[in-house]
Amino acid sequence: MRKWLPLVTICLGAFILLVDVTIVNVALPKMASDLDAPFSSLQWVIDGYALALAALLLVAGSLGDLLGHRRIYVAGLCVFAAASLGAALSPNAGALIAARAVQGVGGAAMFATSAALVALTYQGRDRGVAFGVWGAVNGAAAAAGPILGGLLTQGFGWEAVFLVNLPVAAVAIVIAQRALPPAGRRGKGRLDLPGAATFTLAAAALTYALIRGGDDGWAGAPTLAAFAVTVAAAVAFVAVEARSGHPMIDLALLRRPGFCGLLGGALLYQAAAFSGLVYFSLWLQDVLGLSPIRGGLALMPMAGTAFVVAAVAGRHMHRVPARVPIAGGLLVIGLGCALLALTVRTSSGQSAIFTGLAVIGAGVGLTTPVLASAANDAVPPHQAGMAGGAVNTARQLGMTIGVALLGAVFTDRLRTVASLGGSEHAAYAAGLDRISWYAAAAGLAGALAVFALVRPSRTAAPALPAHGPDAPAAAERKPAAR
Template identity: 50%
Template sequence: MTQTSTATRTGWWPLVAACTGAFMLLVDVTIVMVALPDIIDDLHMSFTGTQWLLDGYALALAALLLAAGSFADHAGQRKVYLWALIVFALASLACGLAPSGGVLLAARVVQGAGGAAMMATTLALVSATYHGRQRGIAFGVWGGVSGAAAAVAPVLGGLLTEHLHWRAIFLVNLPISLGAVWLTLRTVEESRRPGKGRLDWAGMVTFTVAAGALTYGLIEVGQHGWTSARTLVPLAAAAVALAVFGVIETRGDHPMLDLRLFANRSFSGIMTGAMLLVPAAFACLAFTSLWLQQDLRLGPVMAGLALSPMALASLVTSVAAARFLPGLSPRAAIGGGLLLIGAGAFLQGTLDADSSWTALVPGLIVTGVGVGLSIPSLSSAAMSYAPQHRAGMAAGTVNTLRQLGYALGVAVFGILYQDGLAPYAALDDVYRASAVTGLAAGLLVLATVRPARAA
């Protein structure tokens, strides 16, 4: 049975199977935010543990995404996707039943590993199943589902936490995963791309060590300062691991990441924008959720609703831009979007002791417009500035850097949030740092990305 006839026979069900996994793994990036206060109280977690609850998942996604994609090329996209769903479900069960913070953190890392394999295979399965006009529609639906995940996550997390328990935000993944497994077995054909070379284990290990050590060192700064051995040792280890990773990827025959791609000025600009966009727009939301619930005493549902204007503005903007601005260049979409994200963060960084949640709304909307303009263009822009045979690597690198940017953003902004100021003042500092990040990234993209080449 050919892949083309598979699409004819099963219709859009393979797309549903792939989108179900993508939706679930992307929801789990941020669904935890509104449940943080309840988790902290129930499991007696420290502020550092809270940061790792967010970063462990994102780091596993970032560290394993490229390697998972390479492995799936050999073992089969469908097989890897099915195993990833099972790993994700079991890890979600462990999260939901975790008796302590340590167990929860470990399960989140395993959950992120399963999520990395899911993210690496869903688009590949869609691409292998659909062709021509159907493929364009399928990619559009996949992108819309990804955007919907960001919109739904805070509210869904609030509803489950407030009306059931924080453990429900993880346990809800079990029936969804089982449904995705059943649908995949019934409707999705196997797909593999042989001849892609050996798996780059050395690159994967050194990249993981570099990303993990850097994040650990930055998180430890908040408690122990910049001169502590608990900060300096992991930061030094990160520098060494990153240097070794560079040597391995430069000299290897089958690199996980071909560093020669970054010789293209436009490609480097896109990648830098991708890495800085996520901390500028999203990393600050975890601390906003703490302020909303611990200081303003909002419930989880209300806290989720208070954060939703950004996601809703992003959805509306992405749909409107696709319909009315189809020829918008990557330079304009990503650079302009980042400038709007920076402006939105600046508007949010004006809180005082009398501020309510409504003070965030204008800035959230402006940020959401920027997100809706920029994120849909990232993967296609990266692929357009890379050689054809490296297009898949370019798209995977974008997602890797986005997750790494989120993990590093949570670590860095956590230093600002626990600096002893009043919570609203500390949150102002976080948003000002987000504003600087977004504005600098936007200007960098506008300065480096060639305007003539469309995504």
């Protein structure tokens, strides 16, 4: 069992950082009440975390490649735990949003290094088993967030959704120091600060534009200005990366259709599968009147099927081309979202969402275990941290953009139905119907992109010489995706 201790600490870190993407969904109504804050501001409790996570994953991946993945992983655990304590002690919405952003910093350090640590620690059949277990944890974590959030919020208050991270992080830190392979400085280089700054600005401006546009209109001056900043910062990021000697993302990777397909699939996967959960949580509590526990348990079919499918299928997915489970999972997610759109009506109860959520969970279980390993196999070994960071960045940007965009659509439908004299039940049903169709379209688009672009290569990615910390991983690499 000792050989699996590294996997235990990696999975503990992955679990708490991904649970925290969605664990606040069910707790938002209670947070709004206790902190006397409108929902529009508390939307940043979700987006602030996901945005910091997405914006800094590439930076964290680069630091892992330069300084050693274990060092960055443990540092991330420490930051995440401290920020979780700060979030639980927040006296107002502003302090809570700031603490969530710092949580995202720690989460980025953990998320960007976890897949690389699995690849460096295990070889052969053990690596397949390790990635299967790690993928199952990834697949179930975000889906399980609302359930845990409901149990903790009703039982102990919303602060408990953050305090629960502290003992888990402490155990993970102790095991990491003893079990993870040590690594000194892995390479020469420096952090790409201009690239980090321009990318963060572009992501933040886009998120702000989507939220502001949904609240105040798409033609308003602040919204248009934010979109302009997004474009300018994105252009600056590309220019900086093209000239940098140590870029966060090697732009040559973007000329690989397979890698671009993985990025697009990762972004649309997160947007389709998870972005709508916060609005279904509001419907369950505010319209159906369920308690936080019952509201969280109503979302359990998604978490249960995600974990079971990922655990069963993840161990065998290395036998088929990566595009099969990824594209197939996205297609299943799209089907589940379409089922939600077809079943939620004005008179619907909580059972109306069970089948759709279970189908979405099955798609999550198929997709998650393969994304990270496919990204590692799509690039040379010395760029594994960069590739993993890029794919995980796309995932979290998908969550951030999805919550903001679906929030704008949802709010618009509520206002339209209310202006026509419709009831609250009718307004929420119309809003959930619309965002579910949008999510279904995202899942289908992601499936088509992955199936068209991600293909198995006939040759393996260039390998490093057989020495140094990457030697075992390089020796075990499979053919890369083009």
